[in-house]
Amino acid sequence: MPTLTVPGFPALHAHDGERLVLALERGGTGVLHRCGGVARCTTCRVTFTEGEPQAMTQAEHDKLAEKELLGQARLSCQILCDHDMTLTPLQTESGTGLEAGKAPAEQIEPEPVWTAG
Known part of the structure; x- marks a missing residue:
């Protein structure tokens, strides 16, 4: 069970393979997600101090590039908790x-195509 450390909150325990946005929401962080977790709005973005995933979905890459946020933030709706x-x-x-916005689905949307980030 991966542990998520978020400043100002007790340690959160994510389910293995759970979407990060859902784990953060379940942990009471109030993470924003206006588009329902489909990599369209960038409101669910996070920064990492440790443990940033290497893999990235193509949808996340494209949206971060469009908003000039590549290398600055990640989209929690496109990250799976596995560490x-x-x-x-x-x-x-x-x-x-x-x-x-509406609750994100249990699985990553759109169907993930993984890149090396």
């Missing part, structure tokens, strides 16, 4: 005053 990570959500419901 310990230390990270910070960059946008939260409380910090922005916005509400999250």
Whole structure:
């Protein structure tokens, strides 16, 4: 069971293979996700202190490149929890005053095509 370390929160335990956005939501971080977890809006972005995954979906790569965020942030909706990570959500419901969009699906959407990042 991967451990997620998020500043200001007790250690969160993700289910192996769980989407990071869902683990963060379940842990009460208030991570924002306006598009429902389909790599369209970048509101679920996070930065890593430790444990940043090497693999990236093509959808995440394309969206981060479009927004000029490659190398600066990652999309939690496109990351699977399979190891310990230390990270910070960059946008939260409380910090922005916005509400999250529809609940992300259990599996990564769109169907992931993996790249080396």
